[in-house]
Amino acid sequence: MGSDLTVSTDPAEVGFDPARLGRIDRRLARWVDDGQLPGFLVTVARHGKLVHVGRQGFRDVENGLPVEEDTRWRIYSMTKPVTSVxxxxxxxxxxxxxxxxxxxxxxxxxxxxxxxxxxxxxxxxxxxxxxxxxxxxxxxxxxxxxxxxxxxxxxxxxxxxxxxxxxxxxxxxxxxxxxxxxxxxxxxxxxxxxxxxxxxxxxxxxxxxxxxxxDEFFEQRIFAPLGMRSTSFGLREGEDVESLARLYAAVPGRPGGAPTAFAPMDAMGAAAHSKPAFLSGGGGLVSTAADYLRFVELLRRGGSYDGGRLLGPRTIAYMTRNHLPGNADIDTFGRPVFAETPLRGVGFGFGFSMVIDPAKYGVLANVGDYTWGGAASTAFYVDPVEDITVSFYTQLLPSSTLPIRNYLRALVNQALVD
The missing domain is CATH 3.40.710.10 (DD-peptidase/beta-lactamase superfamily)
Known part of the structure; x- marks a missing residue:
């Protein structure tokens, strides 16, 4: 997989209906058009081949700066799988x-x-x-x-x-x-x-x-080998703040207006403008879609990348199985904390949640599909059954504002025809 987000494979070659893939952007764009989402970038790949990149809206609404392929995003809790690896x-x-x-x-x-x-x-x-x-x-x-x-x-x-x-x-x-x-x-x-x-x-x-x-361990042991040149704890010295998407928080919509709207969270967002004192393994990284796709593809490939291997395939398999006692789901074994997606039928491994019962989960998905997301509504998942990776980027707090992650699975899976 290259360093950019160039789609070089006909989706039909890897079992996707191109017309049905178009539904992904149309559905996500409705949230942008309705004023509920500032902008987004989404990627879909199968068998390691990138078949769809969609983007719309703005990384900075007030200044009219569009979402670009090299936009930097605060990935918050999508840092956790990196730390777990x-x-x-x-x-x-x-x-x-x-x-x-x-x-x-x-x-x-x-x-x-x-x-x-x-x-x-x-x-x-x-x-x-x-x-x-x-x-x-x-x-x-x-x-x-x-x-x-x-x-x-x-x-x-x-x-x-x-x-x-x-x-x-x-x-x-x-x-x-x-x-x-x-x-x-x-x-x-x-x-x-x-x-x-x-x-x-x-x-x-x-x-x-x-x-x-x-930060040094990540850079030397993970980012440099994978070619993740734009991933770090906050922006590095000299990097352009305008390349980092503005952070927004959902605010209640006015009567007769959109159900939700959003407002800039500049004080909180500024924490990512430079390297912090606290290197948060749980939520401190900024990244680009192309960089994080390299990490997600490492997972899909069982720990290998084009130049070598970071983990053994059995280690990845062990990390992405349910480790809750008795194969319980989070809904049964966990505390009732906020979550964007249902926790019924969902287990937890080492840094990832995974679908253990799609019917109970209530979303079109496969057993073993593993995932995690970030507080600003970013998300990724790997579906080992279909050999798919999907990633999504925006900057909207909290992640429970819109049911993006559930829609993504349904929209991607409905486009699979082979």
């Missing part, structure tokens, strides 16, 4: 076992307490009966959470420390981990699923185990 590269080298307590490298997590009752001001806690293990970070079963959930007294403790949609000014990765370790866990490690800062802690673990800052 990095961790499993170290695992393949024998750096740790999946059952190892993380306190071996991060001693601040040596004696976690678990919330059982009380308020955020006066929590009642008990000692953890099980240490937080590496596998708990990879599967979001650690008991760590996010401040932005607004679901639990522990979330409020995170917010009180400055952890909601950002982190305390000047605090580096080591410091934010120490802060999280000082707060009770939501539950006993391994007993439930909850989306939280687990992958950020995993990023810190990678730093300690490898002896490298996370």
């Amino acid at each position: 990095a961790a499993m590269m170290l695992y393949e080298e024998g750096a740790f076992e999946l059952g190892d307590p993380i306190a071996k490298w991060l001693p601040e997590f040596a004696e976690p307490r678990v919330y059982v009752a009380g308020s955020s001001q006066r929590p009642v806690t008990v000692p953890a009966t099980e240490p937080i293990r590496v596998k708990h970070l990879l599967t979001h079963t650690s008991g760590l959470t996010y401040g932005f959930h607004h679901q639990h007294p522990v979330d409020a403790m995170y917010r009180a420390m400055g952890h909601e949609w950002g982190s305390p000014p000047g605090a580096d990765t080591a410091e934010v981990c120490r802060q999280w370790a000082s707060v009770p866990l939501l539950f006993q490690p391994g007993s439930e699923w909850n989306y939280g800062v687990s992958t950020d802690v995993l990023g810190r673990l990678i730093e300690v185990v490898s002896g490298q800052p996370l």
Whole structure:
């Protein structure tokens, strides 16, 4: 796959009906035309051949700057699969076992307490009966959470420390981990699923185990080999801020107007204009569609790329299987946090969710289709059954504003005729 987004394959050659592929852009464009989405870029590939690139609207509505193929996007939680791949590269080298307590490298997590009752001001806690293990970070079963959930007294403790949609000014990765370790866990490690800062802690673990800052590890071990030249923690020095799409947040529509509209979030968006102190393995990267497509294609190919291999195919297969006990879905095993897509019929592996029951999921999809998305409504998925990769980019918070990810699966799958 090349470094750009040039479609060089007739979709019919790989089983797509070109006319039906056109439905993808038409449906997405309706959100742009209705004033609900600033702009978008979408890619569809099969058997490693790019068959569709659609883009419409603006990366900066107010200044009339269109979405370009080389537009940079804050991919937020689409950073998590990169961090998970990095961790499993170290695992393949024998750096740790999946059952190892993380306190071996991060001693601040040596004696976690678990919330059982009380308020955020006066929590009642008990000692953890099980240490937080590496596998708990990879599967979001650690008991760590996010401040932005607004679901639990522990979330409020995170917010009180400055952890909601950002982190305390000047605090580096080591410091934010120490802060999280000082707060009770939501539950006993391994007993439930909850989306939280687990992958950020995993990023810190990678730093300690490898002896490298996370940005250097990513650059040397993942981005340079894959040719991902435009992916980094925030913009690099000297890079054009105008190349980065403006960040927007949904606002309630006025009576008689569009159901939702959006407004710039420039203060929050400016965090990506330079390299931050806290290298967030859970959400800190900016990237382009072409760059991230190289990473997604690495996954589809079982860890190999044109010049070599980052992971073994069995490792990728292990990462993308359901690791929730008893093959449970997130809806059953997890906490009721916000999510754009249904969590029924969806399991979780190492950095990815995957469809385990398409009928229960309620979306046209295949068993084993694995995915993740970002807070600003970006998303990707890999369908191993059909050998497809799909990626989508925009900059609209929160990701639950529009049901983009469900529509994408239906629109792509309806275009498959062979």
